[in-house]
Structure formats: structure tokens, C-alpha cells
Amino acid sequence: METILCPVDFSDAGVNAVRYANELAQRMKAQIVLYYNLYEPSVLETTLDAGASSVPLRDEQVERSVQGKLESLKKVFEDEEQGEAVPFQIKLSHGVTREAIPETARQLWADLIVMGHEEAEGLEEIVQHSLAAHVIKEAACPVLIIPVKAAFQPVRKIVFATDLTGEPFGDVSFVSRIAGLFGAEIMFLHILTKDSPEKREQAQSALEAIRERLAYHNASLHVVEEAQVEEGISRFCRDHHANMLVLGFHPRSFWQHLLPGNYTQEMACHTYLPMLLVHFRR
Template sequence: MEPIVCGTDFTESSINAAFYANELAHWLDAKLVLFHATKSAGFPMLVPEQNGGDNGQEMSPGTEEIRMKLLDDLLHSLQNKDWAKSIPYEKRLQKASLTDMAQALVQEVRAGLLVLGNEGAQNLQEVLYYTTAANVIRASPCPILIVPPKVTFQPLHKIVFAIDLGDKPLLDTEFLTTLASLFKAEIIFLYVLPNLVEEGLESLKSSFVAETKSLLYKNVSFHIEFNPRIEEGISQYCRRKRANLLVMVSQLNDYTHHLIDEFYHQDQSFHTYLPILLLPDHRKLD
């Protein structure tokens, strides 16, 4: 398994994300690379930006040693557990912005996953547009896992993938199916329609089911939910199914634009209690 890269700014949320990444790395038998971008220090990873820029402060004299000690202490805490099998660790501290360091590090170590904490962002619009990590999310060549505050790791049994049926073919789902295979989880492809329209539904479902047959992973299902508010439909379905993970596409299309608009008006969306795996849409990056 490719390395897992996790950013921390030593806030409670980012430390929680590091512990989540640590658990996942042991399950995947993957190297964990913990990094701290000094220009983002003191600013939570997913806290809305100030003045429209990448929140950052230059290191003051002596601060680098303090931050390195914090990084060492966090790494020691991650290692100080009774694991059946050890994994390799690496730490990085660099005078750079979160965006620049994350992008460079992901490419350098050929990461299979980037993990970030979510603190302060009230809706998905802030996460994808107006946080210090927004540029990383939109440009990352690898999947990104956003971990809400106080959400602890648990084995994945139900994975809900919110999809847009008009956007085909399926994405590169290799990492997703690797996760699902590890836990023998069910992947539920969910499409939320704002109106109850019977005409064409069976054809739509049959077409998608035929497409999923190309997946190497077979424990998949497809569900159409009807709700005038797409976000609410996804949230209610995830709660009803007791989902452990929500999957979405990081690149924006008409469907995700509509979804993000709804998130903007929701105070307690599912991103506050459910980890979100954002898959890069390589079809739109090529």
C-alpha cells in the first residue's frame, strides 16, 4: 500500500485526524508520513481563510524547535500503542504553506491517501472553497480523507458513494475497493433525485448496475433516494444505513455544485459526524 500522508497543525481536530490516519495505516500496512507546514501553524487545517489567502505566519525565533517537539510528541503518541505489527513512520516539518507542502509531499512519496482534519468549516462549500486546505483538495492527485472532530476510527461496514449518474464512466475506484475489501464492507452507490419520477428509473438503474460489473469488487448495491434537498437525502440515508464513510468526487460538476449550494444552508450536515473520502476525478484532470 502506498504511504498515507497526514497534515497536522496541532489543533484538537488535526491531532484526532492523525490518530484516525494511524489506525487506517495499520489496517492497510502502510507507511504514515506526518507533516507540519509552518506557515499554517496556529490555523486549523479546515478553518475558513482570513482575507482570502492561505493563512500563514512566518516562524519566529525558537518556534521551529517548539513545533518540532510537538511533532515528535505526536508521533510518539501514535507509536505508543500495542500494535500486532509495526509500520514505518516519517515526520516532516517545513517552512511552507499547507497547500505547497501537501502537494509536494504527496508527489514525492507517491502517497495513496492524504488525511486532513475538519475544524471550523460549517459546510462543504467552506471545505471545498474557503479553507486553507481547499486548494489541496481540488488539486490533489490522490484521494483525500476529511475527518470531522471527535470522530474515532472504526472498521468500515457501510460505505455510501454519492454519485451523479450523468457523469460516466465510473471513476478510478482502486483505493475505495481496497478499503472495502479490507473490511468486507458494502459499497452503496447512492443517487438522490429531487422529485419522484418513475419514468426511466429502471433503465437508469439497469445501466448503472451493468457498469458496476466492471468493478473487481462485487459487494456493491445501488439505491435511488427521493428528496427535494439532495444534502438532506444523503444525510438521512447515511444515518439510516449507519454508514461509516461517505465518498464523493473532489472535482466539481453540475451535481456537486448543486449539492454544495445546499450544504451552504445546512448547519449540521453529515460532514460533521461522518468522514468524507474525496476521490480525484482524473478524467477532468487529464
């Protein structure tokens, strides 16, 4: 059985992410692990903090409280089940949260991590500066980021934005798996910041090669001119009523690969979409 790891903090964003994961799990025949990490300083942090040694690193009362909240959340979703019941597990750990999440995912052999995020976070914040950014970087499996107000909808159109510098074929089969669950169209998208017949032909050929390697029956290719890459992705997702945005994570300088220069759009349309980050083969 496949495993979806859902790190939660009991916020609206976190609970909404679990709700989305639950819909996916029903279709994937997967189990969900509700996970909470109790922050525990690293050895270095403890060494640097002169007063740390006098403070207990673990509070049993807090741990019992969190355990109770996880059990309550698990019951809420079990009671809400209307279709095929999804098995729910709970897990609690101690450590530095940004390190604990990817490590726990590896221990559980998780197939997917689903995390929530607040609307105020733009795309750059998500993939470069946030807790989610560190998890994306260190995780051994795809990471799905769910905006706080993104209600689940059957996935009909998936936009896979690529810069054509090399595709993440270690995880890309997961994209076709998700698409296949819903009979969705995968729309491969490349943004040209400066268009020319030669560049367009090269991009079209590269996208065609990706489609052939993917071997998914319902995939289309799109080359769009837009001065700012993020704006181009945003407009394309909006115009085509996309249900999910997929980005390939580059181990080195991800943001520079996707968005050259210093352009930032704080509230891009696609930050309201579920965003799946997949990795290069490692």
C-alpha cells in the same frame, strides 16, 4: 509500502485524524508521514507587504519547536501501538500551506491524505471554502476528511453518493480497496430531486454500469427521491448506519454538481462521518 500523509496542526481535530489514519495504516501495511508546514509568504505576498522585507521569513526557534512537537506526537502513537507497528516519519516544510500540502503529497508519492476538520464546518464549507477544499482540488490522490469527534470504527458500510455525470475512475479503485480491507458493503447512492419512472430507470441503469466496472462483490444500488440533495445523502447515511461517505470530486464546479442551487445545511448528519473525496481520471 503505501504512504499516508497526515497534515497536522496539533489541534484535537488533527490528532484525531492521525489516530484514524493509524488504524487504516495497520490494515493497509502503510507508513504515516506526520507533516507540518511553517507558513512562509509567497513572492507576491512579500512584494505587496512593504514591511515584509524587514521580517525574517524563517524563525529557527519556531522550527525547532515544531520539530519537537512532531517528534513528541510520533512517539505518542508509537507507544500506543498494540497491533502491527506502523512506521511513522515526520516532515517539515515552508511555504503557503494550502499549496504546500498537495505539493508535498506529490513529492512523497502519497497514496492518501488524511486531514481533520471541526464539526462546525458544514459540507459546503469543507468542499468549497476551506483549506481542505484547496487540498482536495489540487491533490493527486484521494483525500479523507475526519471530523473531530469521529472515533474509528471498522468500516462496514460505505455510501458512495454520485450525481451520475461521470465517475472518478482514476481513484475509485481505492474505494474498493478500503472496502475490501474491512469486507464492507459499498452502497452507491443517487438522489433524484424530481422522481419519475423514466428518471429512476435511467439512474438505476447508470448505477448498475458503475457496479459492473467496479467489479467489487459486495455493492448495492440505491435511488432515492429527496428535494434537497444534501438532506437526502444525510438521511440515507443516518438510516443505513454508514461508516464512511464517498464523494467524487468534479474539477469544475464541484458544489454545483452535487448540490444545485444555493441550498446549504450547516450541520448535516453526514458531516460527522469520515468523508473520502476521490478524483476523476486526470
